[in-house]
Amino acid sequence: MTTPAQGLHSHVLATLGLAITAGEYPPGTVLRTDELAQRFDVSRTVVREVVRVLESMHLVESRRRVGVTVLPTASWNVYDPQVIRWRLAGADRPRQLRSLTVLRSAVEPVAAGLAATHATPEQCRELTEHALGMVATSRGRRLEEYLVHDIAFHRVVLNASGNEMFARLGDVVAEVLTGRTHHHVMFEDPDPAAVTLHVQVAEAVRERDAARAEELTRQIAVGALQELDVLAP
Amino acid sequence: MTTPAQGLHSHVLATLGLAITAGEYPPGTVLRTDELAQRFDVSRTVVREVVRVLESMHLVESRRRVGVTVLPTASWNVYDPQVIRWRLAGADRPRQLRSLTVLRSAVEPVAAGLAATHATPEQCRELTEHALGMVATSRGRRLEEYLVHDIAFHRVVLNASGNEMFARLGDVVAEVLTGRTHHHVMFEDPDPAAVTLHVQVAEAVRERDAARAEELTRQIAVGALQELDVLAP
DNA sequence: TGTGACGTAAAAGTAGTACTTTTAATTCCC
DNA sequence: GGGAATTAAAAGTACTACTTTTACGTCACA
Known part of the structure; x- marks a missing residue:
């Protein structure tokens, strides 16, 4: 099958x-x-x-x-979404997940910085909404709901960057986040520190503070990488 | 035709x-x-x-x-090398060049940082070689020769990062650099500051100084972005 | 024995035709 | 006027016949 x-x-x-x-x-x-x-x-x-x-x-x-x-x-065209999906579904899923996370750690901070200067009011609103959604679902084993907000949050950031290359990574990030959630020990709730950082990123973007948005997103990325090291050293 | x-x-x-x-x-x-x-x-x-x-x-x-x-x-699959080539050959070349340069500015610094910890002695040697090649050809209208070293340099950095997603951007970078050179005012030699930075990056990688390699590469990227702003505001 | 020209066959590339399936759009009935 | 039945247009699939390229083996010649 x-x-x-x-x-x-x-x-x-x-x-x-x-x-x-x-x-x-x-x-x-x-x-x-x-x-x-x-x-x-x-x-x-x-x-x-x-x-x-x-x-x-x-x-x-x-x-x-x-x-x-x-x-x-x-x-291989490793950026082809179809290829990515196949690889994530197959044997070298861990390797793929790691290299994608490293890519994220490079791209997302810069995207967040750009988003701070380019985001429309509507995008700012969405950002805040999803950040708050993450807070609301961050406790009590509501991982699936949390995931939806997490994905949406990052997608908005990438879109708001105004760069089409970044925007197109939305699907990739979605895959990574989904993969991560579904392969975690599902007992624990998301890291509270990460949740807070998301809220702060939304704040920074809203306040047009590019440097801060970038730095905060970099911290989120560092967290994601560390998490990966713990899970698959 | x-x-x-x-x-x-x-x-x-x-x-x-x-x-x-x-x-x-x-x-x-x-x-x-x-x-x-x-x-x-x-x-x-x-x-x-x-x-x-x-x-x-x-x-x-x-x-x-x-x-x-x-x-x-x-x-569109904007990461497909074929699509990139088509777009660079067509009407929205400037837009494409800009978004690719922004992508570079996000990816290459991180790649350089990783390269500093992962590069093999052979890769360090190549890096130095190409940096010196850039110095040697940076004056006297030898843009084509300079370009070859420039491309090779960045390709080695991306490969040495050890991340396959980064490595696969080698072709993209090559296209961008080629496009930039061929659409420049061909009268002027490359920016001496940029040349120096490349030499320093090679140095930093050789000395395993990840933070410095990253920071220096970030400066190269900033230069490339500014250059783009001057050319196509 | 080594080397190069040559011929062969295997596999992809191309063409054309006949047929199936899906589905947008039209028609027709209530 | 709205919904069901009909139609036809276009892609999807199959099959068959033929062309082109080219790896490989053969054989002659040095």
Whole structure:
């Protein structure tokens, strides 16, 4: 069982993509289109379309007379949301979670700084709302509700930065936060210090204090990294 | 004339991808596969494969009975190197250059800090080598040679960070630096202050001084951003 | 024995056609 | 006028036939 699979293309793509990113086919493995067609019981047409997509993600390379070769991790489009999802669902989830968290620690403080100067009143309002939401749900095992606010908070910050590259990391952050919550010891409530920091970030943005927003977000990031070290040293 | 075009698929993909990212088809525009097949004088098979790839980049969306709809910029996979190249080659090159530079300013300092603790002796050597190369070519209109060292330098830093997400930004940085050089007033030599900073970063990494490497790289980034403000206010 | 030209076959690439499925839009009935 | 049935348009899938590239093995020649 892999994915719902409405549409043959989606199904084959999901299956193959997941298998490759999970390392089931070591780099250099050669697949042949009609072999795949047979294996999945679909036409070569469908397989070819899938291969073209995998090729655009640089997961495989297709060469005449050779076949479809699986490429090493180093050439993968690791920023492709689809690739990220596959990897988070597969074997090297911890590694992926760590590298994404490091990326966050670089990007989010800068994004917060920019948000302080660019955020619209509406965005400021949303920020405050979600920060307060986090406070409200930070105790009593309400992790799922907390997560919703946490994700929304960070998404607003990234969007408010006014930089489209940052904005597009919203989904990535959502994945990371979700992954983290669901793999935690679910007994403990979120770190109160982190909650406070979120409230303060919202404050700083509202007050147009870029330096403070950046610094506070940096502290949140440090916390996230430390947490990761404790969980997976 | 758009691209060399070895292979029908590549040609159609390049043409369509470029046109869409250049905004020639406003979001919501509907294309039909057999119309495209006719226009490019290729089979529908080829067009379908191209559409599937564009779909995986979230440039378009294909729906039955409707056709292939061009999606708004907000949904594009802006981290896809191919999309980045298309956008840099097209109309909103300045915007793209700016958002990428902001991304760099967030990522590279952190990467440099990590590099200071993770760089191998070989990487330290390369770093120093390229920094000195930059010094050597920083005067006398040797911009192309300078560029090679500049790109190599930043690539080594990103790789040495040990984070695969950072490492994969090497190509992006290369594109940005190349774009900047080629669109500058080519009369002036690179900023001497920047050159010095690169040498110092190499030094800091060699001495395992993470904080200093990070701070110095941050200064390089600030310089790049200011430069951008002067050029395209 | 080594080397280079050559031929072969295997696999991807392309084309075209026939058919299925979904679904927007129109029609028609109540 | 609103909702159900019909229709047709476009993508999705399959299959088959053919073209092009090219890795690999063969064989001749030095």
